Amino acid sequence: MPQTQFVAHPTHGAAWITGASSGIGYALSLALAKEGWRVAATARSKDALEGLSAAARDLPGEIVAYPGDVTDTSLMAEHCRSIERDLGGVALLVANAGIYLPQDGLDADVDAFRKSFDVNLMGTVNVLLPAIEAMKLRSRGQIAIVSSVAGYSGLPTSAAYGASKAGLINMAESLKFDLDRAGIRIQLVNPGFVDTPATKSNPFPMPHLITREEAAGEIIKGLQHPWKFEIAFPGAFVRQLKVLRMLPYRAYFALVSRSTGWNKKKRTRLESKRPAEEPA
Numbered sequence: 001m002p003q004t005q006f007v008a009h010p011t012h013g014a015a016w017i018t019g020a021s022s023g024i025g026y027a028l029s030l031a032l033a034k035e036g037w038r039v040a041a042t043a044r045s046k047d048a049l050e051g052l053s054a055a056a057r058d059l060p061g062e063i064v065a066y067p068g069d070v071t072d073t074s075l076m077a078e079h080c081r082s083i084e085r086d087l088g089g090v091a092l093l094v095a096n097a098g099i100y101l102p103q104d105g106l107d108a109d110v111d112a113f114r115k116s117f118d119v120n121l122m123g124t125v126n127v128l129l130p131a132i133e134a135m136k137l138r139s140r141g142q143i144a145i146v147s148s149v150a151g152y153s154g155l156p157t158s159a160a161y162g163a164s165k166a167g168l169i170n171m172a173e174s175l176k177f178d179l180d181r182a183g184i185r186i187q188l189v190n191p192g193f194v195d196t197p198a199t200k201s202n203p204f205p206m207p208h209l210i211t212r213e214e215a216a217g218e219i220i221k222g223l224q225h226p227w228k229f230e231i232a233f234p235g236a237f238v239r240q241l242k243v244l245r246m247l248p249y250r251a252y253f254a255l256v257s258r259s260t261g262w263n264k265k266k267r268t269r270l271e272s273k274r275p276a277e278e279p280a
Contacts, residue, residue: 005226005227007224007225012088014038014040018097020063027215028215036061038061039061046067071123077130080130090135094144097127098120098146098164099116101161128145142184144188146168149192151165151190152166152242156260172188190230218234
């Protein structure tokens with residue numbers, strides 16, 4: 001079997017999951033532990049990770065806490081070295097850590113944009129690059145970058161989040177050309193709406209909403225597929241969005257505005273945040 005079709009197995013080493021303390025990462029860590037994986041779980045909250053490890057106590061595998069912020073480049077590199085040394089190496093990386101900070105384009109926050117890019121984009125890079133370095137030595141490995149269907153095209157409130165997720169889609173597509181040559185398999189995960197704390201603030205309808213356990217199941221199914229690059233779900237919602245992005249912009253904006261209720265929002269007049277000019 002060509003190495004680019006490599007499907008990681010617990011006998012190959014450990015699974016490293018970031019963003020593991022809640023949402024998809026939490027459910028995926030437990031699901032992999034049920035399948036016998038040793039899971040290296042990373043998130044900022046040490047207490048939450050200890051609770052996750054305790055929840056896996058009676059499972060065939062185990063969950064080992066590697067707490068830290070993915071924006072800490074040095075710490076993520078150290079975690080990767082520790083997993084290589086103590087857990088048999090990184091056979092599977094799921095770069096899942098991310099934040100959603102909704103933005104009103106008329107009252108946007110530059111720090112929210114910066115934090116979104118630091119966590120969602122650079123946080124992924126910080127775990128991705130050391131994992132690739134380790135996998136190169138074995139000429140095998142499996143990587144999944146968790147983006148979002150919000151990265152397909154622009155959506156209300158998603159100017160920061162969607163831009164970062166679009167960047168991840170492009171990153172995964174671009175890296176595939178090089179990683180294929182090294183025997184490292186890379187995949188892209190594009191979930192739709194998943195019932196997590198991050199989505200509860202959405203001020204619009206969320207069609208095809210699924211649970212975090214359902215999302216974890218879809219990801220595992222995709223990871224085990226021998227040639228699938230994109231793992232996108234739910235299928236009906238993904239198909240709708242892919243059709244939408246092929247429409248002319250005039251039709252696209254009209255349909256999205258109507259389906260999200262944005263066409264019913266009142267026009268807003270805000271005072272500029274810019275300081276008044278000094279008199280000449």
